[in-house]
Amino acid sequence: MTKRAIITGITGQDGSYLAELLLAQGYEVIGVVRRSSSPNLWRIEHLLDRVTLRPADLLDQLSLVRIIQDVRPDEFYNLAAMSFVPASWDQPLLTGEYNAMGVTRMLEAIRQVDPGIRIYQASSSEMYGRVREVPQTELTPFYPRSPYGVSKVFGHYITVNYRESYGMFACSGILFNHESPRRGLEFVTRKVSDGVARIKLGLADHLSLGNLDAHRDWGFAGDYVRAMWQMLQQEQADDFVIATGVAHSVRELVELAFAHVDLDWEEHVRIDPKLLRPAEVDHLIGDAAKAKQELGWEPSVSFQQLVAMMVDADLERLSSPSGHRAATLQPRF
Ligand code: NAP
Ligand code: G4F
Numbered sequence: 001m002t003k004r005a006i007i008t009g010i011t012g013q014d015g016s017y018l019a020e021l022l023l024a025q026g027y028e029v030i031g032v033v034r035r036s037s038s039p040n041l042w043r044i045e046h047l048l049d050r051v052t053l054r055p056a057d058l059l060d061q062l063s064l065v066r067i068i069q070d071v072r073p074d075e076f077y078n079l080a081a082m083s084f085v086p087a088s089w090d091q092p093l094l095t096g097e098y099n100a101m102g103v104t105r106m107l108e109a110i111r112q113v114d115p116g117i118r119i120y121q122a123s124s125s126e127m128y129g130r131v132r133e134v135p136q137t138e139l140t141p142f143y144p145r146s147p148y149g150v151s152k153v154f155g156h157y158i159t160v161n162y163r164e165s166y167g168m169f170a171c172s173g174i175l176f177n178h179e180s181p182r183r184g185l186e187f188v189t190r191k192v193s194d195g196v197a198r199i200k201l202g203l204a205d206h207l208s209l210g211n212l213d214a215h216r217d218w219g220f221a222g223d224y225v226r227a228m229w230q231m232l233q234q235e236q237a238d239d240f241v242i243a244t245g246v247a248h249s250v251r252e253l254v255e256l257a258f259a260h261v262d263l264d265w266e267e268h269v270r271i272d273p274k275l276l277r278p279a280e281v282d283h284l285i286g287d288a289a290k291a292k293q294e295l296g297w298e299p300s301v302s303f304q305q306l307v308a309m310m311v312d313a314d315l316e317r318l319s320s321p322s323g324h325r326a327a328t329l330q331p332r333f
Pocket of ligand 2: 083084085123124125126175176177178186187188189191208209210211212214215216250275277280281284
């Protein structure tokens, strides 16, 4: 029998890769989209004839109940969130509505309609914040450093709680940063790859950044969505850290990206104090030993390959005739 999956956040980076993966596995894929006055489907344009899009919103409990009742999925992947950390200081209440209450609405809707549906919740390494242990595992205590991180801790524990209270098959993936050419322009890897490509092509002369000393454990999004799916194929629901186990600084990211196109980063990067955060997460590095052992998961793309992939994709996009319009738009953050 064909399996059916609902993905919230299908228009986002991870949603697009997960939809591709599930379609390749023979799933029927139903994507949740929230209404927007202008289309926001560029990441899934190539999939539109193979996925079904349905309107619903994490803010609207009844819309979630309705879609679950209509679709009756086998699996539900909750990837929707307010996912940009700096925005969570500007809109802490809305961040909580999406990332904390939104997860509870989703869990309640599933419990009400069919508690047998398997659930994936998108938790985050941001929950470790001011880290209590190096590297971070499933057992490392959380110490979030932003309203985003705090909201994700709620989302994580409410998922664990529904599993333990109601016996629901609810997994929480604690994913470290993962990137791709489909990453939003406001996140640092994509901001750098886009900035490097613009400078190389003569469309810009500098790139403004914040804290170059922060370290992240960066992997490729295509590898990370595979782990989401693997979690829901296990006999028991559980939580897993997904990470490469290697950390790099933002400075290393910048050096590598500029060097890839034979440019000296120090001639083009400016530090803008406005881009520093009220509270920073200095150093994240994950230990994915449990996922490797129990899921057989392994990352396949190195940091160096990831940076090259992203810079090359932005060079190609901005060089193409259709990329011309995009080239005239500056990143907003
Ligand atoms: P993303 O590109 O920002 O995508 C977020 C998605 O959520 C978009 O499709 C967005 O829809 C949707 N969304 C936001 N609010 C919604 C609402 N109220 N109702 C319905 N949909 C809503 O994020 P991503 O990088 O793919 O990340 C996916 C998930 O993993 C997020 O929960 C994120 O917090 C988490 N995560 C990401 C990483 C990472 O490194 N990428 C690491 C750990 C955890 P619109 O297109 O309409 O805005
Ligand atoms: O790319 P970032 O904005 O990602 P951040 O804050 O680590 O969050 C991402 O990963 C989380 C997993 O840990 C996800 F849960 C979350 O949804 C999101 O996907 O920033 C990375 C680092 C930070 O330390 C930041 O201060 O880069 C530093 N940075 C330096 N200059 C910058 C900039 N970040 C951004 N966005 N823009 C800059 O100009």
